[in-house]
Amino acid sequence: MHSGHGVVLPGHRFVLSAADTMKLDNGTVFGPFQLAYQTYGELNSDKSNAILVCHALTGDQYVAEDHPVTGKPGWWGEMVGAGKPIDTDRFFIICINVLGGCMGSTGPQNIDPKTRKPYGLNFPVISIADMVRAQVLVIDHLGIDQLFCVTGGSMGAMQVLEWASRYKDRVFAAMPIAGAARHTAQNIAFHEVGRQAILADPDWHGGDYARHGAIPRRGLGVARMTAHITYLSEPALHRKFGRNLQDRSAVSYGFDADFQVESYLRHQGISFVERFDANSYLYITRAMDYFDLAAEYDGSLAAAFDGVKTRFCIISFSSDWLFPTSENRAIVHALNAVAADVSFVEVESDQGHDAFLLDEPEFRRVAKGFINSCAEHRGLR
Amino acid sequence: MHSGHGVVLPGHRFVLSAADTMKLDNGTVFGPFQLAYQTYGELNSDKSNAILVCHALTGDQYVAEDHPVTGKPGWWGEMVGAGKPIDTDRFFIICINVLGGCMGSTGPQNIDPKTRKPYGLNFPVISIADMVRAQVLVIDHLGIDQLFCVTGGSMGAMQVLEWASRYKDRVFAAMPIAGAARHTAQNIAFHEVGRQAILADPDWHGGDYARHGAIPRRGLGVARMTAHITYLSEPALHRKFGRNLQDRSAVSYGFDADFQVESYLRHQGISFVERFDANSYLYITRAMDYFDLAAEYDGSLAAAFDGVKTRFCIISFSSDWLFPTSENRAIVHALNAVAADVSFVEVESDQGHDAFLLDEPEFRRVAKGFINSCAEHRGLR
Numbered sequence: 147m148h149s150g151h152g153v154v155l156p157g158h159r160f161v162l163s164a165a166d167t168m169k170l171d172n173g174t175v176f177g178p179f180q181l182a183y184q185t186y187g188e189l190n191s192d193k194s195n196a197i198l199v200c201h202a203l204t205g206d207q208y209v210a211e212d213h214p215v216t217g218k219p220g221w222w223g224e225m226v227g228a229g230k231p232i233d234t235d236r237f238f239i240i241c242i243n244v245l246g247g248c249m250g251s252t253g254p255q256n257i258d259p260k261t262r263k264p265y266g267l268n269f270p271v272i273s274i275a276d277m278v279r280a281q282v283l284v285i286d287h288l289g290i291d292q293l294f295c296v297t298g299g300s301m302g303a304m305q306v307l308e309w310a311s312r313y314k315d316r317v318f319a320a321m322p323i324a325g326a327a328r329h330t331a332q333n334i335a336f337h338e339v340g341r342q343a344i345l346a347d348p349d350w351h352g353g354d355y356a357r358h359g360a361i362p363r364r365g366l367g368v369a370r371m372t373a374h375i376t377y378l379s380e381p382a383l384h385r386k387f388g389r390n391l392q393d394r395s396a397v398s399y400g401f402d403a404d405f406q407v408e409s410y411l412r413h414q415g416i417s418f419v420e421r422f423d424a425n426s427y428l429y430i431t432r433a434m435d436y437f438d439l440a441a442e443y444d445g446s447l448a449a450a451f452d453g454v455k456t457r458f459c460i461i462s463f464s465s466d467w468l469f470p471t472s473e474n475r476a477i478v479h480a481l482n483a484v485a486a487d488v489s490f491v492e493v494e495s496d497q498g499h500d501a502f503l504l505d506e507p508e509f510r511r512v513a514k515g516f517i518n519s520c521a522e523h524r525g526l527r
Numbered sequence: 528m529h530s531g532h533g534v535v536l537p538g539h540r541f542v543l544s545a546a547d548t549m550k551l552d553n554g555t556v557f558g559p560f561q562l563a564y565q566t567y568g569e570l571n572s573d574k575s576n577a578i579l580v581c582h583a584l585t586g587d588q589y590v591a592e593d594h595p596v597t598g599k600p601g602w603w604g605e606m607v608g609a610g611k612p613i614d615t616d617r618f619f620i621i622c623i624n625v626l627g628g629c630m631g632s633t634g635p636q637n638i639d640p641k642t643r644k645p646y647g648l649n650f651p652v653i654s655i656a657d658m659v660r661a662q663v664l665v666i667d668h669l670g671i672d673q674l675f676c677v678t679g680g681s682m683g684a685m686q687v688l689e690w691a692s693r694y695k696d697r698v699f700a701a702m703p704i705a706g707a708a709r710h711t712a713q714n715i716a717f718h719e720v721g722r723q724a725i726l727a728d729p730d731w732h733g734g735d736y737a738r739h740g741a742i743p744r745r746g747l748g749v750a751r752m753t754a755h756i757t758y759l760s761e762p763a764l765h766r767k768f769g770r771n772l773q774d775r776s777a778v779s780y781g782f783d784a785d786f787q788v789e790s791y792l793r794h795q796g797i798s799f800v801e802r803f804d805a806n807s808y809l810y811i812t813r814a815m816d817y818f819d820l821a822a823e824y825d826g827s828l829a830a831a832f833d834g835v836k837t838r839f840c841i842i843s844f845s846s847d848w849l850f851p852t853s854e855n856r857a858i859v860h861a862l863n864a865v866a867a868d869v870s871f872v873e874v875e876s877d878q879g880h881d882a883f884l885l886d887e888p889e890f891r892r893v894a895k896g897f898i899n900s901c902a903e904h905r906g907l908r
Contacts, residue, residue: 172780271780331764331788338789339752346745364727371720383712399553399652407712408719
C-alpha cells in the first residue's frame with residue numbers, strides 16, 4: 147500500500163519520501179509527502195531496541211542534538227543520551243517531525259504539487275491519528291515490526307496513546323507523559339485564543355503570507371506568549387520572577403517590560419517566531435483539539451485499549467494544570483478496566499506542564515526504572 | 528485642596544468635575560478631570576449608611592441597573608438591590624467609574640485639555656491608589672465622612688484594601704472579595720499577553736486610533752478572550768461546554784468554531800469591543816500589575832493595616848485560580864498580625880474567579896451576614 151525511500155541528508159538528517167498517498171481522518175487522500183526524522187544510537191540485529199519519541203506541539207525531531215535553526219541543545223537532553231533514561235548506548239531512538247510540522251516533514255509551508263504553490267490553508271486538517279499513521283510509514287521503512295517503546299510528553303503523549311490503541315502488536319512498552327486522552331475545554335480555549343491572535347495579524351494574509359513575503363510575527367508571538375504561561379505554574383513563575391523588576395529599581399509608569407516576567411514572555415514570543423511556522427501552529431493545535439481517543443471507540447476509553455499487551459507507565463506532574471493528574475489518571479482507570487499492565491506516577495514538581503522537559507530527578511528515575519524493567523522483560527541488555 | 532461640582536445627567540447619571548488637580552503616584556499632576564458615578568438607595572440623615580462598591584477591570588458604575596451601552600442588567604444584580612445583601616432599601620450605594628475608565632470618568636479616550644486631542648498614550652499611567660484618591664473626591668463631595676462599607680471583587684478588592692489602609696478613619700467595614708494585596712507574576716503575565724495583542728493590532732495606531740477613525744477590535748478581542756479563560760475554572764468550562772460541538776454533529780476539519788467553547792469565547796471577544804476602550808484596557812491592567820500594597824509599606828503587608836479599626840470580611844472562591852485563596856489568606860494573616868477584626872470565608876464554588884459576579888448562595892449568605900452584623904454595630908436599622 148505504501149512505498150517510500152529514505153534519504154540521508156548532511157548531518158544525519160533523514161527524510162522518508164512517501165511516494166504513495168494516505169487516507170486522512172478528514173476523508174481526503176493526501177500525498178505524496180515527506181517525513182523528516184532523526185535517529186540516535188544503533189538498531190540491534192533483531193530490531194528489538196527501537197524507541198520512538200513523539201514530540202510535542204512546538205517540538206521537532208532534534209531530540210538530543212543541537213537544533214539546526216536555534217543552535218540550542220536538543221529539547222530532551224535531560225532524558226535522551228548516553229547513560230540517560232532513554233540510553234543511546236543501548237537503544238535506537240527515532241523521532242519524526244509530525245505531519246503538518248515545519249522542520250522537514252510536509253506541512254502547510256511546503257509546495258502543494260497540485261498548485262505548485264505553498265499549501266497554506268489548502269493543507270488538510272490533520273489529526274493525531276494521521277500523524278501516527280504517517281509515523282508508521284517510517285517505522286515500516288526502517289523494518290521495525292515492534293517498537294520496544296513509544297514515549298513522549300504533552301501532544302507526544304497523545305501520539306503514544308494513539309499508537310498503543312491502534313497498533314497494539316507494534317508497541318512493547320508505552321510511556322505517555324503529562325498527557326491526556328482528550329483535549330479539555332480549557333485547553334481548546336487557550337488554543338483558540340492563539341489561533342485568533344494569528345488570524346488577526348494582517349501579515350497572516352489568509353494563510354498566504356509566504357506569497358506576500360510576510361510573516362505574522364505579532365500574532366504568532368502573542369499565541370506563543372499565551373501558551374507559554376500555560377506551560378508553567380504559578381509557583382514556578384513566582385519563584386523565578388515574582389514581581390522582580392527588569393533592569394530597573396522602580397516601575398517606569400509606562401508600558402515597557404517593567405517586570406522580569408514580561409521581558410521573559412516577550413522573549414519567548416520573539417524567539418518562537420524565528421523557528422516556527424504560523425500555519426503549522428494552526429494545524430497542530432487543531433489536531434490536539436480534535437483528539438478524543440474515547441470518541442474513536444464509541445465513548446469508551448477502556449475499549450480503546452481492549453486486548454492490549456503493552457506495558458504502560460503513565461506519568462503526570464503535580465503542578466501541571468494544562469494536562470493535570472486527573473486527565474492522566476483517567477487513562478490509568480481505562481487501562482485498569484482492561485487489566486492492562488500499567489503503573490502510574492504523579493511526580494511532585496512545581497514546574498508545571500513543562501516539567502517533562504526540565505531537570506526533574508524523580509521523573510528521570512521513574513522513566514529509567516520503567517524502561518530498564520521493560521528492557522529486561524524484552525530480553526534486551 | 529480639591530473643589531468640584533456635581534452634575535446630574537439624564538437617567539440619574541452623576542458626574543463630578545474635579546476643577547482642581549491631583550498628584551498621581553507617577554509624580555505628575557493631573558487634572559482637571561471628571562468622575563462618573565451612580566447611586567442607589569437613599570443616604571440617611573447622618574450619612575452613615577453609604578456603601579462604596581468598587582468595580583473590577585472591565586466593570587463600571589452600572590451596578591444594579593441596565594447598562595446604557597449593552598442594555599444588559601447591572602453587573603452585580605446578584606448582590607445589590609432591594610432585599611439583596613447590599614440592600615438598596617437600607618443603604619446608599621455608590622459606584623464610581625475608575626479614573627482611566629471609559630464610561631464617563633476621564634480616561635485615555637477623553638480630550639486632553641492641553642492638546643485638545645484625545646489623551647491616548649499621553650494619559651498618565653495610574654495606580655490603584657490613584658483610582659482611590661479620585662474616589663475620595665466623590666465621597667467628599669457627597670459629604671460622607673465615613674463610609675459604612677467599602678466592597679468589591681477582583682480589582683475592586685484591591686481598591687477596598689487601598690481604602691482600608693490609607694483612609695483608616697473613613698471605612699467602618701471592608702469586604703474585599705476574590706482579591707489580592709499584590710498582582711502575581713502569573714497575573715502580570717496574562718495581562719501582558721492581552722496588552723501585546725492590543726499593541727500588535729495595526730488599528731491601534733500607537734494608541735491614536737481615534738484620530739484614524741479605527742478601533743483595534745481584533746487585538747482587544749484576543750485580549751478579552753485570554754482574560755476570560757482566566758476568569759473561569761476548568762471544571763466550569765468542562766461542565767458548561769466540555770467538548771460539545773456548536774450547531775454541528777461532527778467536527779468540520781477546519782478552523783471554524785467547531786466547539787461550543789470556541790464560539791462562546793469569540794462572542795466574548797466581539798461583544799467586549801462594543802463596550803470597552805482598548806487604551807483604557809491597557810491603563811487599567813497596568814494599574815493592577817503595579818498594585819503591591821506591602822511595597823507601599825516597606826514590604827510589610829501588616830504595616831499597611833497598622834492601627835486599623837475597620838471590620839473586615841475577606842472572601843475567596845475555592846476554584847478561583849487567578850486570585851486564589853492563598854492570596855486572600857495572606858491578607859487575613861496581615862490583618863491578624865495587627866489584631867484587626869477580620870473574618871475569612873473560602874466559598875466552595877466551581878465557577879472560578881467570576882464566581883463573585885454569579886449566583887452563589889453561600890457567598891450571598893456570607894456577605895449578607897457580615898453587612899447586617901456590621902450595620903448592627905454601626906447602629907443602622
